[in-house]
Amino acid sequence: MSPDIQDALTGAGLDTADSTSRRLDAEQVKRASLVLVAERTHRHAVVAQVPSGLGRTFTIREFDRSIAASDTAAISGTPADRMAALVGVAAALRGALPPPSPRDDDPYLGGAAAAQIYLEKLTSHLDGWTAVVAGQPFAWHGQLATLSRTHRG
Numbered sequence: 001m002s003p004d005i006q007d008a009l010t011g012a013g014l015d016t017a018d019s020t021s022r023r024l025d026a027e028q029v030k031r032a033s034l035v036l037v038a039e040r041t042h043r044h045a046v047v048a049q050v051p052s053g054l055g056r057t058f059t060i061r062e063f064d065r066s067i068a069a070s071d072t073a074a075i076s077g078t079p080a081d082r083m084a085a086l087v088g089v090a091a092a093l094r095g096a097l098p099p100p101s102p103r104d105d106d107p108y109l110g111g112a113a114a115a116q117i118y119l120e121k122l123t124s125h126l127d128g129w130t131a132v133v134a135g136q137p138f139a140w141h142g143q144l145a146t147l148s149r150t151h152r153g
Helices: 003-011 026-031 040-049 051-056 060-068 079-093 112-134 144-150
Strands: 035-037 057-059
Touching: 003 112, 026 040, 026 051, 035 040, 035 060, 040 051, 040 057, 051 057, 051 079, 057 060, 060 079, 060 112, 079 112
Parallel strands: 035 057
Antiparallel strands: none
16 A cells, blocks of 8 residues: 555544555456456456456446436345345446546556545445445445445454
């Protein structure tokens, strides 16, 4: 994790002291019902490694834009059912929407301002589809510190 991204996350209340990256392997992709990556080059790398993962591998922005462009009111069931339905919606819309701006790509080594802007975009992207999965409105803004404390090792 770059120092700028770490600073942005810490500024949002996340404890990043124990954060480490790890390589995504083919078995993880094969078992995953959804693989979200930061940018298109990451998505291409995942799909090159596991071609069968195409229908469930998306950039965060691509997944969010697909869900935002869809009528999700009729999606119901358990949270797992709703998540599976959203993955199907996003897969069905792949290629139907114009690609997002390259400015939405991962801010790694882009500086402090890029890291902060990306974090703000990321949390706004998560709001819409996590509300569908949760079955109720949800706002990630202001929730990051709570989630960090709740899910620590």
